[in-house]
Every structure is written in C-alpha cells, then in structure tokens.
Amino acid sequence: MNKPISRRTFLKKSLSTLATLTGLGIGGSYYAHNLEPKWLETKHKIISHPLIPKGFHGMKMVQFSDTHLGFQFQLKDLQAIVNKINQLDPDVILFTGDLMDQPNKYKAHQKIPPVLNQLKAPLGKFSIYGNHDHGGYGSEIYNDIMEKSHFTMLKNTSTKITLLTAEEIFIAGVDDAMLGKPDFEEALSGIPEEVFTIMLSHAPDLADTSRTYDIQYQISGHSHGGQVQIPFAGALVTPPYAEKYREGTYEIDSLTLHVNRGLGTTRLPYRFLSRPELTVYEFQAEK
Structure with missing residues (x-):
C-alpha cells in the first residue's frame, strides 16, 4: 500500500488544483463548478461468480457515496438522488x-433521516464509515443519523442476506482507514467458507488487504475519481488510501474492486472529467 500523504500535503495539492482551474479560464471554471458536479452518471456493473446462488440471479444493488452534505452538495441534491435511486x-x-463534509458543523442533522428514509430496498440498506464521518467528533452524529434512516451500519462486522430458499450471501464492512480502525478479522468472523462475500470499504486501497481474504468483491468510494482530472495528466489530487485505485473496476487476483466517484465535492467545489456517480450492480449466477 502506498504511503499516505499528510493533511498539509493534501491541502497544498488542493490549492494547486485551484490554480490549475483558474488557468482553464472563466468558461472552464464555470463548467467545473456549476455543470459537471450535477451531471450524474449511472454506471451499470454485472457481478458474476460461481459462488453466487441461483436465487440471487437478477438481484440489484445500488451504491451511492461521498455526498459531503453542507459543502457544495445540499439536501435538495440528496432528495434528487433518493428519487433517482428509487426509480x-x-x-x-x-x-x-x-x-x-463536517458533521459537527452541519446544522440540519434532523432533516437528513426523513430524506434517507424514503429509500426503498426490500433486502436491506447498509452503510459504512468514511473519514469525514469520523472527522470533527462526528462518529456518533453519523451513526445516529444512519440508525434513524434505517441503515444497518457495518463497522468491522458483517450481515447475511438470506432468501426464502435459504440461499445466502454476506456483506461485510470495515471501519475507515484514515480516522477509524479497520479490522478485517473481526469483520469477517463468522462467515463460512465458500460463500459469496462483498466487502464495503470506504478506502479503495484496502483492496490489497481484501485480496488476502476469502472476499470476492470490494465496493469503495473516497477518491471522488480525483475530483479534478487534467487531460494526459490524470487526477491532480487523490486522498490517502485512494492513491493506487482511483476509479472504476479492477481485477486484483481473485478479487474484483469497484471504486465509485461519489456525488459531492470537498476542499474545492469543482469536478472536472470526474462526473458524480451512482453504481448499479446486478447479480448473475453462473450455476
């Protein structure tokens, strides 16, 4: 795993990104600030594996990530995303x-659950911690919001989804790598061998740990796809633990990783060549 950069270095790189955007001119800045952050891309991914039970064929999961409410993304934007997910x-x-973005400074905590509670998923709604959820003493604030929103928090733990046929898969989640204490052994304890297992990790670079366990698929966010990308140069800023795997799908030994670009922005209110993303996963049984 790459050595994490310091907060000071990360902020310094963010400022250099702002300078680059300024160099793009007024038109480029307008596009990156006002247009691309709202230009949602819905990605469709097929999850196919011999361990997926026949009864799960056609099951659909939707991932959303990194809303950073209170910075550029607001409650009205969250409502629009909830409507889209339900569709x-x-x-x-x-x-x-x-x-x-800053849980301890966000003044509309009580307005979030009524929005998230509108999400409908008959087999369950699941969440994990990101670094901003822990930041600013926000851990309990975030946990309380997700509990009131009827999400199951997977913090170094797992849950199983069981069909009426008794077929099952497992979804595990680890704590955030930057400000939490991810524990793979604890998260995976109790999961039997030869059962299809998904790992939720905010930090995509933890895939290099997931690959050493009996995990078939990892789903991550955190990177924002770099948030601002420069043609032929790539992402100018990537946070710690998202430096190796920045966006998209990777095959890492027997593990598949997908890194979602998220919905909001942080540090700088811009996206450039890194559109916000919803990811739809559809299961295909091979048996």
Whole structure:
C-alpha cells in the first residue's frame, strides 16, 4: 500500500488544483463548478461468480457515496438522488461513507433521516464509515443519523442476506482507514467458507488487504475519481488510501474492486472529467 500523504500535503495539492482551474479560464471554471458536479452518471456493473446462488440471479444493488452534505452538495441534491435511486428499483442499497463534509458543523442533522428514509430496498440498506464521518467528533452524529434512516451500519462486522430458499450471501464492512480502525478479522468472523462475500470499504486501497481474504468483491468510494482530472495528466489530487485505485473496476487476483466517484465535492467545489456517480450492480449466477 502506498504511503499516505499528510493533511498539509493534501491541502497544498488542493490549492494547486485551484490554480490549475483558474488557468482553464472563466468558461472552464464555470463548467467545473456549476455543470459537471450535477451531471450524474449511472454506471451499470454485472457481478458474476460461481459462488453466487441461483436465487440471487437478477438481484440489484445500488451504491451511492461521498455526498459531503453542507459543502457544495445540499439536501435538495440528496432528495434528487433518493428519487433517482428509487426509480432504479434496487433490492439492496449501499452507502459507502462521507455523508456530511463536517458533521459537527452541519446544522440540519434532523432533516437528513426523513430524506434517507424514503429509500426503498426490500433486502436491506447498509452503510459504512468514511473519514469525514469520523472527522470533527462526528462518529456518533453519523451513526445516529444512519440508525434513524434505517441503515444497518457495518463497522468491522458483517450481515447475511438470506432468501426464502435459504440461499445466502454476506456483506461485510470495515471501519475507515484514515480516522477509524479497520479490522478485517473481526469483520469477517463468522462467515463460512465458500460463500459469496462483498466487502464495503470506504478506502479503495484496502483492496490489497481484501485480496488476502476469502472476499470476492470490494465496493469503495473516497477518491471522488480525483475530483479534478487534467487531460494526459490524470487526477491532480487523490486522498490517502485512494492513491493506487482511483476509479472504476479492477481485477486484483481473485478479487474484483469497484471504486465509485461519489456525488459531492470537498476542499474545492469543482469536478472536472470526474462526473458524480451512482453504481448499479446486478447479480448473475453462473450455476
């Protein structure tokens, strides 16, 4: 795993990104501030594996991530995303961290659950911690919001989804790598061998740990896809634990990783060549 950069270095790089955007001119800055952050991309991914039971064929999961409420993304934007997710008719909903940009400074905590409670998923809604959820003494604030929103928090633990046929898969989640204490052994304890297992980790670079366990798929966020990308140069800023795996899908030995670009922004209110993303996963049984 790459050595994490310091907060000071991360902020310094963020400022250099702002300078780059300024260099793009007024038109480029307008696009990056006002247009691309609202230009949602819905990605569709097929999850196919011999361990997926036949009864799960066609099951649909929707992932949303990194809303960073209170910075640029606001409650009205969250409502629009909730409406979009419900239109996709998911069986399972996953939130992979960073709900609010600064939990202890966000003044509308009580307005979030009524919005998230509108999400419908018959097989469950699951969430994990991101670094911003822990930041500013926000851990309990975030946990309380997700509990009131009827999400199951997977903090170094797992849950199983069981069908009426008794077929099952497991979804595990680890704590955030930057400000939490991820514990794979604890998260995976009690999961039998030869059962399809998904790991939720806010930090995508923890895939190098997931690959050493009996995990078939990891779902992550955190990177924002770099948030600002420069043609032929790539992402100018990537946070710690998202430096190796920045966006998209990777095959890492027997593990598949997908890194969602998230919905909001942080540090700088811009996106450039890194559109906000919802990810739809559809299961295909191979048996």
